Amino acid sequence: MKHPASRPLTAAARSGQRLLLLCLLLLGLTARAEEVKSPNGQLTLSFELQAGVPTYRLRYKGREVIKPSKLGLELKGTSSLQSGFTQTAAQQRSFDETWTPVWGESKTIRNHYNELAVTLTQAETQRTMRVRFRVFDDGLGFRYEFPRQPKLDYFTIKEERTQFALAGDHKAFWLPGDYDTQEYSTVTSKLSEVRGRMKAAVTGNASQTTFSPTGLQTPLMLKSQDGLYINIHEAALIDYSCMHLELNDQTMVLESHLTPDAVGDKGLIQTPANSPWRTIIVSDKAGDILLSKLVLNLNEPTKFKDVSWIKPVKYVGVWWEMITGKSTWSYTNMDNIKLDSVDYRKVKPNGTHGANNAHVKEYIDFAAQHGFDAVLVEGWNTGWEDWFGKHKDYVFDFVTPYPDFDVQELNRYAQSKNVRIIMHHETSGSVRNYERHLDTAFQFMNKYGYNAVKTGYVGDIVPLGHKHYDQWMINHYNYVLEKAAAHRIMVNGHEAVRPTGLSRTYPNLIGNEAARGTEYESFGGNNADHTTILPFTRLIGGPMDYTPGIFQTKVSAYNPQNTSFVHSTLARQLALYVTMYSPLQMAADLPETYNKHLDAFQFIKDVAVDWDDTKVLEAEPGDYITYARKAKGRSSWFVGSTCDENGRTSSIDLGFLEPGKKYVATIYADAPDAHYERNPQAYQIRKLNVTRKTKLTQRCAPGGGYAISLVEAGR
């Protein structure tokens, strides 16, 4: 016999198996709930098998955050991992460490939790999985773990069935669930209103695939009627597809909905493997959500041995002028080009190309004069005449400059002034093409001294069938991060998947877009309350390259055809450098405009991009946020405040300042008649002496805000 292992069982063996099964079933039925509390005792996580189905529950100060909710996964071509389980082990442990991020909102981060790991076995299929819960003072993280085992070596996920049973019809700050984009305006509504407001919420995008009238994205910010703030997201998204949430608007149960690949599968898994962490941050104080480091803590420490090449970056760029339509990425007005068949030296230039030698040098001069680290230059490479919307494969080669962009000379010039040029790799979603050129492109960057790249994935993923957030693409983004690290290159990924705290593991991931950024102020505008929400939603996963600092709020000043305007006062633009945390901050407006407002521009020059400490002074999602942050290695603090379209008066206490020290506060505020629509550029700057005992009252105009620098007196 060729396969003795597959011989039929004897009757005795069969009855023995049945007995074992029965025992395990009884064990399962009689299993008691497991419970673990947060270090401060305020959160309680319970786990219970209900008739073989794993469930969990989360309470905060005795209040229900997540009602008993099912856990499990549906597999393709085999029975599910949702029921028939017995609990075969449960282990608890406590963990407390303090680690130092390469860059961040505070000098050190405490990672303190109590853990419960429950091992579950399906007697019938002889398969085992583990659910690991970590309960922090600020919330819960849990993941599925699939140990190496004979009966579960490879499997395909049909759907993950993780539930989040909410305790009520909460107020939600939500985006339509989409496999390809997060560039939607946040809708603020009750969960029960999602369905009715979905259609209007789905505005057009270069690539978009919504999946349900009640499908939502993460991070999802919620507020209960009794004042609990709850944020649901994921951490450490690696080799798995991105999770969305499907709302049952009758029961208020959210359920995981993974991004499918080209054939509809939602994940190919080889054991041993872990899912990403599913995260629930909770507090009765809104500011605690903003300060939570739970998502970062659930990521693995970096394996990079040398991180000296990773540095926060403040930059300007040849960018906003193209976004507004004042200049162009392309060098000619040709259409339908094939990359290698055009001799650009023989083609008539369009005269509007932004990334030309003389103009880039102006930016370099401006950056050097004002102490910026870098200049982003988009549209430097050939192919921009015909780059978008055609599902073109060979769209860019990432190494061939237009004839009016002298790579060597411009990098030499920049570096002679202690400035770097930031590389731009727009892929147009043509991912195979990008990977084919990646090594060469990074070698090219090393050769000329580029140390950071902005990547872009505008449009549908090519080859078609893939989605921006499927497992294949998640794998791609991380591949780029690893390749970049091997070349000591920092990455700022646009149109990539929303971050999930991966910058702890890959600290060269210094920025992401993954939401509506400032560019939309030129495409019709963002809501006035946009920046009072993003820190509660998108930024929970990691920093955003929001590109603030637009002083010329009327886009028509640059392009008469463009009637958009920035839905923010000028003063609020300054506040964003503090409220939108990022180690990568752009001064996005044009030098010619900054030169007209050098007094206000001084704040952008002064503000730090890396921090020793962070405080939330005031916060309410959708209404206002006021942060205070202490500059890394310096005694200076910076305060930023943003409010919604109603305006408000902010009262803040400078008690965070160091005892015994005197500071000079420079306050960049909206003028009394400022208004984001009617009078956005009206600002006032005043100085006063303050100490930690000072209390300040500061008005924010509608769609406004303020920024304060606090410099130790005499420094």
Add this chain to the structure above:
Amino acid sequence: MKHPASRPLTAAARSGQRLLLLCLLLLGLTARAEEVKSPNGQLTLSFELQAGVPTYRLRYKGREVIKPSKLGLELKGTSSLQSGFTQTAAQQRSFDETWTPVWGESKTIRNHYNELAVTLTQAETQRTMRVRFRVFDDGLGFRYEFPRQPKLDYFTIKEERTQFALAGDHKAFWLPGDYDTQEYSTVTSKLSEVRGRMKAAVTGNASQTTFSPTGLQTPLMLKSQDGLYINIHEAALIDYSCMHLELNDQTMVLESHLTPDAVGDKGLIQTPANSPWRTIIVSDKAGDILLSKLVLNLNEPTKFKDVSWIKPVKYVGVWWEMITGKSTWSYTNMDNIKLDSVDYRKVKPNGTHGANNAHVKEYIDFAAQHGFDAVLVEGWNTGWEDWFGKHKDYVFDFVTPYPDFDVQELNRYAQSKNVRIIMHHETSGSVRNYERHLDTAFQFMNKYGYNAVKTGYVGDIVPLGHKHYDQWMINHYNYVLEKAAAHRIMVNGHEAVRPTGLSRTYPNLIGNEAARGTEYESFGGNNADHTTILPFTRLIGGPMDYTPGIFQTKVSAYNPQNTSFVHSTLARQLALYVTMYSPLQMAADLPETYNKHLDAFQFIKDVAVDWDDTKVLEAEPGDYITYARKAKGRSSWFVGSTCDENGRTSSIDLGFLEPGKKYVATIYADAPDAHYERNPQAYQIRKLNVTRKTKLTQRCAPGGGYAISLVEAGR
């Protein structure tokens, strides 16, 4: 107004347009047929617009080969390119060149045709396409050309609708149409019998996707009842999906059926672009089909400036022993491995690993002793424990050897004996992974002195949704060829798409599999007539790495568990070196076996792999083929003959030998009692003196054949 170009037409302009349309329609209706003949006048191609629908027709010596057949393409999301055409130009020209292939069946190749290019315009859509016909003495090639034009810049093919209306219910030598494999046994039947025999024809394969009960592959070999031999295939398959044929078994019309991508599209085209050539080789002599160079001629000349590194290769290899199950590719008996997490030095070896240092040196010694150029070594690299069938992404890295394979020492040893090791890159179909490693893998080859690689694509393409023959994969195979050429590496592609004469353009493509090779003799066997058909079908596109030379026809001699046997006599195995043209020829059996039959082995040592001239002495598809070929740069000739399961007596005329010269013929023939099933190893070798006046009669056993070397006397 923002878009003046889109202003509504005035009434006058509209009526002008209508008039133009009417004129063009009338022109179309009254257009006369275009006609072009082959240089020798025996073939006549006619083109005619029938009520705006392009059609063509092909006659050979007045007999109908292709009855009036429609041309055109169905597009996605826009109107088709099938009707509404007017003929706006028709150009004829003649062409005659003789070119020298880098390697081949003859020293030079004549490329001689009359051409007709018909320009067709759809008045309504303002789109233009061209159909270019080239009529050779041995057949017809035609393609679609899509010039650069404003109204047709990018388009997606829904289906190509090229018809081949056959004149009768021909005898066909066919394989089931499949998007993923050609590894089927040829069925010989009337076209009307295809449907009934399809189910049995679809045997199992590691990756397969049939699409229709009457879907067929190309090259499709046909024979009409009145004795016309017709072969339908394609040439120059570049940036387009591979064509199959859909048979209408009522009308005997074949229609093109392209391979779809992951979302069902059949080709993304950017103009200017051309389709591959659709080829129809025709003759009333079977041997003319075998001698046709039409497919090669329709490919572009190579752009390689230096081809000195491309050389035909005769090789042995650590291969058949794994195919039979005598040894293993893998070094251990682990399962479910992750490539980077295994320390092979700490794992127990299985003791059956073929590619170990000592054993590879034995092959190198054998190769050196007998004058072979190279040794293929499979299973040299880590990952073979868990490489197949799991749609695994990171399955191989192509640079890490098993601990018992010393890359540096073995290459040094081989090269010291004037032998090269042939690299093996099995991808397991995980194409992104291969492309990610391609540069590094080729650099690794350059470092150690490998100059040829055998690639493999066993199993489903990963990412799932892609097919072995879709446009995305066609692009991949050509990408590998170009990358390899940049590293001066020759490629032998297994499980890749069937060749279409691309070796003219990429002469480093020295081999392909793309059919059932000798390996199937260990997987249950090939039909006894298999090698009397392949030169009429698969080999029309290019050489096949058939890996002949199996002397030990009982596989059980190597592996008692394996009851397969080779469906060929030993003498026929020798004939295959002549009948299965390839610049890459393996002596596939084990040295220990060759050492027992050194007399017969002498033919393999002597036979050339590159030729100055080729004659077909006898041929009938499915029954027998006898070739004579003159060794490149030498006076020696080699004859090979293969026959079907019935056996036969071959009568051949040596009139191809040079006048006035005397030759010693060494005839390797089946013994009188030889039989491919009952007595396959019975052979006889005899020598005789011959001249061009000699006529030989030689019997072939059932499933047998013979091989003759003809060496100038005194040399």
